[in-house]
Amino acid sequence: MKITDVKTWVVGNPPPGAGGRYFIFVKLTTDGNVVGYGEAYNATFDPHLTARLIEDCAARYLVGRDPHDIETFFRNAYSSGFSQRPDVTMMGCVSALEMACWDIIGKEAGKPVYKLLGGQVHEVLRTYTYLYPKTGSVVPAEIEGKNVYNDPDMAAACALEYLKEGFNAVKFDPAGPYTIYDGHQPRLIDIDLSERMVKAVREAVGTKADILFGTHGQFTASGALRMARALEKYDPLWFEEPVPPDMPEVMAQVARGTSIPISTGERLTTKWEFARVIEHRAASILQPDLGRSGGILETKKIAAMAEAFHIQIAPHCYCGPIVAAANIQLAVTLPNFLILEAIKQFDGFHETLLNKKIEWQDGHVIPSKEPGLGVELNEAVCDAHPWTGSQLHLGMVPEPVRG
Numbered sequence: 001m002k003i004t005d006v007k008t009w010v011v012g013n014p015p016p017g018a019g020g021r022y023f024i025f026v027k028l029t030t031d032g033n034v035v036g037y038g039e040a041y042n043a044t045f046d047p048h049l050t051a052r053l054i055e056d057c058a059a060r061y062l063v064g065r066d067p068h069d070i071e072t073f074f075r076n077a078y079s080s081g082f083s084q085r086p087d088v089t090m091m092g093c094v095s096a097l098e099m100a101c102w103d104i105i106g107k108e109a110g111k112p113v114y115k116l117l118g119g120q121v122h123e124v125l126r127t128y129t130y131l132y133p134k135t136g137s138v139v140p141a142e143i144e145g146k147n148v149y150n151d152p153d154m155a156a157a158c159a160l161e162y163l164k165e166g167f168n169a170v171k172f173d174p175a176g177p178y179t180i181y182d183g184h185q186p187r188l189i190d191i192d193l194s195e196r197m198v199k200a201v202r203e204a205v206g207t208k209a210d211i212l213f214g215t216h217g218q219f220t221a222s223g224a225l226r227m228a229r230a231l232e233k234y235d236p237l238w239f240e241e242p243v244p245p246d247m248p249e250v251m252a253q254v255a256r257g258t259s260i261p262i263s264t265g266e267r268l269t270t271k272w273e274f275a276r277v278i279e280h281r282a283a284s285i286l287q288p289d290l291g292r293s294g295g296i297l298e299t300k301k302i303a304a305m306a307e308a309f310h311i312q313i314a315p316h317c318y319c320g321p322i323v324a325a326a327n328i329q330l331a332v333t334l335p336n337f338l339i340l341e342a343i344k345q346f347d348g349f350h351e352t353l354l355n356k357k358i359e360w361q362d363g364h365v366i367p368s369k370e371p372g373l374g375v376e377l378n379e380a381v382c383d384a385h386p387w388t389g390s391q392l393h394l395g396m397v398p399e400p401v402r403g
Helices: 045-060 070-078 088-109 151-164 188-205 222-235 248-257 270-279 296-308 323-333 379-384
Strands: 003-012 022-028 033-040 127-129 169-172 212-213 237-242 262-263
Touching: 003 045, 003 296, 003 379, 022 045, 022 088, 022 237, 033 088, 033 323, 045 070, 045 088, 070 088, 070 296, 088 296, 088 323, 127 212, 127 222, 151 188, 169 188, 188 212, 188 222, 222 237, 222 248, 248 270, 270 296
Parallel strands: 127 169, 169 212, 212 237, 237 262
Antiparallel strands: 003 022, 022 033
8 A cells, every 4th residue: 555645725713713713734644545535734834835734744755654653653754855854834734644654544443443443441532612702692701891811701601502502611811911922920910810710710600510721831830820719710621731831840840839730732743742751850741742843753752752751642732633532542541531522512613524523412523433533524515615724723922921
């Protein structure tokens, strides 16, 4: 079996845009006409450039080769151009291509990928969602500048709606701006709002749901600890990425100084970057995104390292449904799995992009028993929604925070 063809799409994500502005997909085809799909979680350059990079990587290291040879592909790409170091752009490309290879491998074997990675540990997977404003909700999307991200009452009401749907964990990030100059000290108004938001949601959900407190590497270690002290009494499940991701030694200072579990990982790639987090005991929950981390096998290795240190895995997914499907295939196999990020119930445009929706029930994903990743991309929908914008998937405020 050999890879013979590569096709990419950059798909615009229509409003409300849950999961980002666009998704980057790839399709690999073999000489036996077996198809595999992948997705890159890559935001550093124009996505059409990323699509070209994916095609270039595939042409160099996959076309004409057997998709089963995952280790050889990874080492070739990891060492490309005499680099041999974690490279977030290359690993976004590798991740997309690698999961497409696994999709092919599973289909060729007639088994879901998880059966080829050690088998099924979990029958269902617990999920959480952001407090996305809901269509048809009794909670308005916005009133005079107030929304679920800055108004405690609206956040609490929205959390209750998700609780009624079946979720027992919700996430939000009211901690203030994140900028290209972070980390910074939180402003008193940011600490105050964060505490009032968490307090309102805790009072609304009681012990029926975990609260996941999201940040985006905004703070210095001392600033993160100031924020953590205000939140500890409400017992969040985690405090996410309290400081920038480039110095796990600094994040370890936060982990040692608070009772709230620290989580991190969406901006990290390869076992080497995650190993530094583990070495410094900087987090007790890792959040690799399989569209960036190096793919399914690389993240299986990351999870195995974490397991040896009693660290749990909560796959990140602020992207499209192919990364979601890869996350599911891996999470099913992990003894140290904690919880899976869902984009609501994987409905809306995520559902439209697939020929068959990811199955979700009572707060949990039901893993597919279909071969490969268990989903098929609707190529006609991809063709009909090209991304034509100039913005990147995510961004940061370009000015410093001023107190």
